[in-house]
Amino acid sequence: MRFGAMDNVERGRALHGVRVAVPAGDDGHALLWFAYCPNCQATVNTDRDFIADCWSCGRPLPKRFNSRMELRVEWVLYEDILLGRHHADEWYCNYCGTANPMSNPICSKCKRSKHSTGS
Ligand SMILES: [Zn+2]
Numbered sequence: 003m004r005f006g007a008m009d010n011v012e013r014g015r016a017l018h019g020v021r022v023a024v025p026a027g028d029d030g031h032a033l034l035w036f037a038y039c040p041n042c043q044a045t046v047n048t049d050r051d052f053i054a055d056c057w058s059c060g061r062p063l064p065k066r067f068n069s070r071m072e073l074r075v076e077w078v079l080y081e082d083i084l085l086g087r088h089h090a091d092e093w094y095c096n097y098c099g100t101a102n103p104m105s106n107p108i109c110s111k112c113k114r115s116k117h118s119t120g121s
């Protein structure tokens with residue numbers, strides 16, 4: 003499962019470039035889903051196959067969660083942000099859902115990279 007997710011991420015990058023999740027504008031929004039790890043209560047991305055193990059406690063995550071929270075985002079090419087073609091003040095961490103200042107290369111909570119899109 004884990005390698006399959008990585009393959010999908012690599013394929014996506016090759017096709018669409020590296021993207022960053024930013025707060026949704028009026029159009030082009032997508033949903034990210036998060037839930038609490040049943041073991042340590044950390045907020046974790048619940049998209050199927052995104053992360054197999056909790057980023058905080060390292061325990062395997064369940065296949066299904068009782069309740070989930072949605073986060074409305076827009077996927078923006080990182081290159082467009084670097085070149086100033088798209089302005090965003092914050093980016094959302096794919097692992098834990100924390101909003102970080104765009105200048106932060108690493109999530110303030112789980113320490114994952116801004117560019118990380120899977121385990
Ligand atoms: Zn955990």
Ligand SMILES: [Zn+2]
Nearest residue numbers: 095098109112
């Ligand atoms: Zn994070």
